[in-house]
Amino acid sequence: MNRTRLSIGIAAVAAVGIVLSGCSAGGGGGTGGGDGDVTIGISLDKIVAFREGEQKYLNEAAEKLGVTLAYQNAEEDAQRQSSQIETLISQGAQGIAVMPFDPVAIQADIKAAQDAGVVVTSFDQAPSDLSWVSYYVGGDPLSDGKAAAAEFIRIADGKPFTLLELQGALNSDNGIKRSEGLHEGLEGADNITIVGQVPTDWAPEPALAGIENALQQYPDLNGIYLPTDGQIPSAYSALEAVDRKVKVGEEGHVTIISIDGDPVGCQALKDGYVDMVLATDVPTMTYNVLEQTLAGIKGETVKESELLPGIPVTPENIADNEANVWGCAG
Amino acid sequence: MTVNRLRIRVSPQIIVLLAVIVVTASVFALQSGTFLSPGNVSNILLQSSATAIAAIGMTYVIVAGWIDLSVGSLINVAVVVALAASGVTSAASGTSSVWTYIVIFAVALLGGLVNALLIQFLKVHPLLVTLGTLTLFRGIALHITGGGNRAADGPIQFLGREQLFGIALPIIIAVVFVIVGDFVMRRTTFGRFVVAIGGSPRSAVETGLPINRVRIAVFAISAFCAAVAGIIIVGRIGTVQTSLGSGYEFTVITAVIVGGTSIFGGKGSVVGSALGALLLSLIDNGLNRIDASIYVYDVVRGLVLVAAVLADSLISGRLQRVAAQRRKKYLASRATA
Numbered sequence: 001m002n003r004t005r006l007s008i009g010i011a012a013v014a015a016v017g018i019v020l021s022g023c024s025a026g027g028g029g030g031t032g033g034g035d036g037d038v039t040i041g042i043s044l045d046k047i048v049a050f051r052e053g054e055q056k057y058l059n060e061a062a063e064k065l066g067v068t069l070a071y072q073n074a075e076e077d078a079q080r081q082s083s084q085i086e087t088l089i090s091q092g093a094q095g096i097a098v099m100p101f102d103p104v105a106i107q108a109d110i111k112a113a114q115d116a117g118v119v120v121t122s123f124d125q126a127p128s129d130l131s132w133v134s135y136y137v138g139g140d141p142l143s144d145g146k147a148a149a150a151e152f153i154r155i156a157d158g159k160p161f162t163l164l165e166l167q168g169a170l171n172s173d174n175g176i177k178r179s180e181g182l183h184e185g186l187e188g189a190d191n192i193t194i195v196g197q198v199p200t201d202w203a204p205e206p207a208l209a210g211i212e213n214a215l216q217q218y219p220d221l222n223g224i225y226l227p228t229d230g231q232i233p234s235a236y237s238a239l240e241a242v243d244r245k246v247k248v249g250e251e252g253h254v255t256i257i258s259i260d261g262d263p264v265g266c267q268a269l270k271d272g273y274v275d276m277v278l279a280t281d282v283p284t285m286t287y288n289v290l291e292q293t294l295a296g297i298k299g300e301t302v303k304e305s306e307l308l309p310g311i312p313v314t315p316e317n318i319a320d321n322e323a324n325v326w327g328c329a330g
Numbered sequence: 331m332t333v334n335r336l337r338i339r340v341s342p343q344i345i346v347l348l349a350v351i352v353v354t355a356s357v358f359a360l361q362s363g364t365f366l367s368p369g370n371v372s373n374i375l376l377q378s379s380a381t382a383i384a385a386i387g388m389t390y391v392i393v394a395g396w397i398d399l400s401v402g403s404l405i406n407v408a409v410v411v412a413l414a415a416s417g418v419t420s421a422a423s424g425t426s427s428v429w430t431y432i433v434i435f436a437v438a439l440l441g442g443l444v445n446a447l448l449i450q451f452l453k454v455h456p457l458l459v460t461l462g463t464l465t466l467f468r469g470i471a472l473h474i475t476g477g478g479n480r481a482a483d484g485p486i487q488f489l490g491r492e493q494l495f496g497i498a499l500p501i502i503i504a505v506v507f508v509i510v511g512d513f514v515m516r517r518t519t520f521g522r523f524v525v526a527i528g529g530s531p532r533s534a535v536e537t538g539l540p541i542n543r544v545r546i547a548v549f550a551i552s553a554f555c556a557a558v559a560g561i562i563i564v565g566r567i568g569t570v571q572t573s574l575g576s577g578y579e580f581t582v583i584t585a586v587i588v589g590g591t592s593i594f595g596g597k598g599s600v601v602g603s604a605l606g607a608l609l610l611s612l613i614d615n616g617l618n619r620i621d622a623s624i625y626v627y628d629v630v631r632g633l634v635l636v637a638a639v640l641a642d643s644l645i646s647g648r649l650q651r652v653a654a655q656r657r658k659k660y661l662a663s664r665a666t667a
C-alpha cells in the first residue's frame with residue numbers, strides 16, 4: 001500500500017475521531033445544567049474509579065446549581081494539567097475547581113488563572129498551601145487515619161496485634177496523611193505492632209504482593225490497613241490463598257479497615273469481610289466545591305476551606321448508613 | 331566457558347546476573363531469617379512470573395532491534411474488551427467465561443498486528459508507533475470503562491490462582507515460556523532471523539531475510555506474552571482498574587535489559603530476561619520483608635539495577651578485551667607460521 005495514502009488515511013481517521021469526540025454526549029466531556037451561563041472548569045488529576053464517582057456527583061450538583069461543567073483529565077501529568085488549565089481559561093471558564101496532580105507545581109497554574117480573573121477552588125486533593133485557592137473541600141485523611149487507628153485499638157482490646165500498613169502514594173497528600181493519621185492514632189497503643197509498611201502508589205498489584213509477603217512472614221497477622229477500597233480485592237486474593245478470608249466475627253478473621261466508600265467498599269461491608277470503611281463524603285464535597293466556586297464567581301462570600309472526615313461504616317450499620325456511602329448508590 | 335566435558339555454554343551476562351541475584355538475596359537473608367524459606371521463595375517466583383512472561387515476548391522485540399512500549403496498554407485494553415464482551419459492567423457485577431480468554435488473545439494479537447503493520451507501512455520507528463498505540467489502546471479501554479473498575483471473577487482467575495502438583499500455575503507457565511522461548515530463539519531458523527535482523531538490519535535486507543514477516547511474528551509474540559501476563563495479573567488480583575498495565579512496559583523493558591539483552595538489538599537472552607524479572611521481584615519482596623522505609627524503595631531498586639548493569643558491562647568488557655587479545659595472538663602466530 002502506498003505510504004502516502006496510508007498516512008492520509010490514518011490522519012483522516014484521527015480527524016473523524018476528534019470531531020466525533022466533540023459530539024459525544026456525557027462521558028465527562030462537559031455537562032450543562034440550567035441556563036449554562038456560568039462555566040466551571042473541572043481539572044482532574046486522573047481518571048480512576050473514585051473520580052468516576054466524583055464526576056457523577058459533580059454532574060448532579062451542577063444540575064442543581066445551574067452551571068455548566070467542562071472537564072479536563074491531566075492523566076497524572078503536571079505539565080498536561082498546566083496546559084489544560086490554560087485551555088480552560090482561554091475557553092472562558094469563570095471558575096476552575098482543580099484536583100492537583102502535583103500539589104506544589106499547581107501554584108503557578110492557580111496564580112495564572114487568578115490573574116486572568118478566574119476563581120480557583122480545589123477539592124479532594126489539596127494543594128500544598130490552602131491559601132493559594134479561594135476554597136478547598138476534601139476528605140480529612142489525617143482524621144481518617146486516626147479513626148482507623150482507634151478502631152484497630154478497639155478491636156485489639158489490649159491484646160498483642162500485628163498490623164500491616166499499605167501506604168497510598170508518597171507524592172499524594174491523601175496518601176501521606178492517611179499514613180500519618182494511623183501512626184499518630186496508634187501512639188501509646190503498645191500492644192499494636194506495625195509489622196510492615198508497603199508503598200503501593202494506590203495500585204492493587206503492589207498491594208497484593210505486599211500482603212502476600214506479610215502473610216508469609218507473619219502467618220498470624222491480625223490486621224491490614226488499606227489506604228483505598230481499590231485494594232480490597234488484593235487483600236481478598238492474598239487471604240484466600242492462605243485460607244484466611246474469613247468474615248468479621250468468625251474465627252481467624254483478619255481485621256481490615258479501608259478508606260473511600262466506593263462500590264467495592266460498599267460490597268465488602270455488605271459481604272461482611274471488611275471491618276470498617278471510612279466513606280469519603282463525596283456528595284457533600286462535590287456540591288460544596290461547585291457552590292463555593294459559584295459564590296466566588298458571583299462575588300459573594302466564600303466559605304472557609306473545610307475538611308470532611310470519613311463516615312465510619314461497618315457491616316453492622318451498613319443497612320442504616322447505606323445512603324451515606326456514595327459507592328452504594330449504584 | 332566449558333564445564334567438564336559437557337561444554338555447557340552459559341553467557342557471562344547470565345553468570346553476572348545470577349551473582350547479583352545471589353548477593354542481593356544474601357543481603358536480605360542476613361536481615362530476615364525467613365527470607366530464603368520455601369514459602370517466601372515460592373512467593374518471589376509467583377510474583378515475578380507475569381513480568382517474566384511479558385519480558386520473554388519483549389526480548390524477541392528488542393533482540394530484533396525494535397521496541398514495544400504498548401504492552402501495558404495492550405494488557406489493559408485486551409482485558410477490558412474481553413470482560414465487556416463477557417457482560418462484566420462494574421466492579422460488583424458480571425463474571426468472565428472461557429470466551430474471555432479467547433477475546434483477550436484475539437484483541438492482544440490484533441494490537442500486535444496493528445503495531446507491526448503501522449511500522450511496516452508508515453516506515454516509522456517502532457518507538458514512535460508504539461508510543462502512539464500506548465495512548466490509543468489505553469484510551470480505548472478508558473472509553474469502555476469510563477474510569478470505573480471491573481470485576482474479574484470466574485474462569486479468568488484460573489491461570490492466576492490455581493496450582494499444579496502444589497506449584498502455583500503462574501510459575502509453571504513462566505518456566506514453560508522460558509524453555510520454549512529460549513529454544514526458539516537459539517535453535518530455530520526464526521530465532522536466528524530475529525538475531526540477524528537486530529544485529530545488522532542492512533545485512534538482513536541485503537541477504538533477503540523476511541523482515542516484514544518476522545516483524546509481524548515478533549510483535550505477535552510480544553502481544554501474546556503480554557496477554558498471558560495480563561491474565562495472570564488480573565486473575566491474581568480479581569479486579570481490573572484503570573491503572574492496570576500503567577507503566578508496565580518500563581518494568582518489562584528493565585527486566586529485559588538487566589537480563590543482558592542489548593537495547594540496540596542483535597543480542598539477548600530469554601533466560602536472562604526471566605532472571606531480570608526475578609531480580610525485580612526479589613528486591614521488592616526483600617524490602618517488604620525487612621520493613622524498609624517506604625522512602626528508600628526506589629533508591630534501592632535503582633542501586634541494585636545500576637549495579638547489575640555495571641557488573642555486566644565491566645565483565646563483558648573484560649571478556650571482550652581478553653578475546654581480542656587471543657585473536658591478535660592467533661593471527662600473529664598464523665602470520666609468522
